[in-house]
Amino acid sequence: MAPKRHSTLQFWGRELATARERCGLSQDALAQRMYVSPSLVAMWETGRRTPKAEDLTRCEEIVGSNGYLSRLLSELVSRDVPQQWMGKWIEVESRATTLLSFQPTVIDGLLQTEDYARAMLEDDDLVQVRMERQRVLGDGEPPMLVVVLPEYVLRQQVGTATVMREQMLHLAEIARQPRVVVQVVPPDASASAKFTGPFVVASFDGGNEVAYVDNQLRGEVVERPDDVAQLRQVFELFRSDALSKRQSIELIEKVADQWATS
Numbered sequence: 001m002a003p004k005r006h007s008t009l010q011f012w013g014r015e016l017a018t019a020r021e022r023c024g025l026s027q028d029a030l031a032q033r034m035y036v037s038p039s040l041v042a043m044w045e046t047g048r049r050t051p052k053a054e055d056l057t058r059c060e061e062i063v064g065s066n067g068y069l070s071r072l073l074s075e076l077v078s079r080d081v082p083q084q085w086m087g088k089w090i091e092v093e094s095r096a097t098t099l100l101s102f103q104p105t106v107i108d109g110l111l112q113t114e115d116y117a118r119a120m121l122e123d124d125d126l127v128q129v130r131m132e133r134q135r136v137l138g139d140g141e142p143p144m145l146v147v148v149l150p151e152y153v154l155r156q157q158v159g160t161a162t163v164m165r166e167q168m169l170h171l172a173e174i175a176r177q178p179r180v181v182v183q184v185v186p187p188d189a190s191a192s193a194k195f196t197g198p199f200v201v202a203s204f205d206g207g208n209e210v211a212y213v214d215n216q217l218r219g220e221v222v223e224r225p226d227d228v229a230q231l232r233q234v235f236e237l238f239r240s241d242a243l244s245k246r247q248s249i250e251l252i253e254k255v256a257d258q259w260a261t262s
Contacts, residue, residue: 009047012073015122017045019063033062067156071106071120089200089212089221093136096202098144100235104195106158107167108147110134111174111182116167119159137180143202146181148239150192154184154255161262168256172249183242184251191241201232 020030027045031038034055043049050073051059060069093099093110101108107116109130117127136142157164175182185191199213211222211231222228243251 009050011047011123012050012069013045013047015072016059016063016069019065019069020045023063025063030059030062034058067105071158072122090133092202092210092212092221093133093143095204096143097205098203099146100201100203100232101145101147101198102196102200102235102238103147103149103153103198105156105198106153107149107171110137110145111147111171111180113163113167113170115163116158119163137174137177142179144179144181146183146239148183148185148235148242150185150195151187151251154252161259164262165256165259168252168259172252172256175245175249175252181245182248182252183239183245184248185238185242189241191238194237196234199231199235201228201235 020027025033027041028038031041034041036055040049044051056070056073059065060067063069099110101110106112106120109117110133112120112130112134114127114131117130118124121127121130137145154168158167171182174180197214199211201209201211203209209225209228209232211228213220213222213231222231242248
């Protein structure tokens with residue numbers, strides 16, 4: 001698996017280099033503004049190291065990438081590195097009776113439009129994989145999908161305003177399906193201060209549960225019952241502060257109209 005990891009990190013590093021060059025900065029200049037060594041920036045751009053979260057945030061402020069590099073690292077690198085875990089999770093999705101998904105940064109992959117996914121991943125092969133995964137919602141006995149996400153995910157631009165409007169309309173449409181629930185957490189909800197990274201809890205016939213936990217550096221299938229139970233409790237805490245299904249759909253449609261005039 002090591003060669004695959006190296007190739008993926010190199011891809012992310014090239015995207016960082018492109019963003020840096022676009023704003024007219026050399027590696028030395030970026031390093032100076034970030035208070036890190038030029039050699040560290042070089043290692044990021046060649047895929048030999050990944051930046052700490054605080055360094056990545058500062059870097060994005062400087063190069064003006066508006067969260068793209070963070071999303072790419074999370075969605076492309078984290079999900080592509082542990083192939084054995086991601087492959088296992090795709091199998092989990094196909095067998096689950098219920099999926100509880102908390103997504104604090106982007107629309108859940110099972111609910112993304114192709115254009116939204118492409119704006120995030122910028123890789124046709126990865127986009128195709130994501131679109132294929134969505135078939136689980138259209139199969140004979142799809143799982144019950146419950147997605148909780150903060151309101152700012154609806155307002156955070158991925159791609160163009162048109163891409164965002166179409167994504168909102170798609171989200172509202174699919175959220176009306178009887179086996180899909182999308183609930184939005186308002187920014188003034190008390191749970192907002194407690195948000196963690198993205199995770200999904202899957203339940204099966206017989207009561208067994210597993211979870212998929214994702215962060216900037218790693219994605220992992222979690223099977224220890226105590227850990228899965230803790231994630232479920234966190235999910236229910238966030239969901240308790242969310243709008244109802246109907247209220248969430250109304251808000252999503254309102255945001256779609258706002259994107260139409262952006």
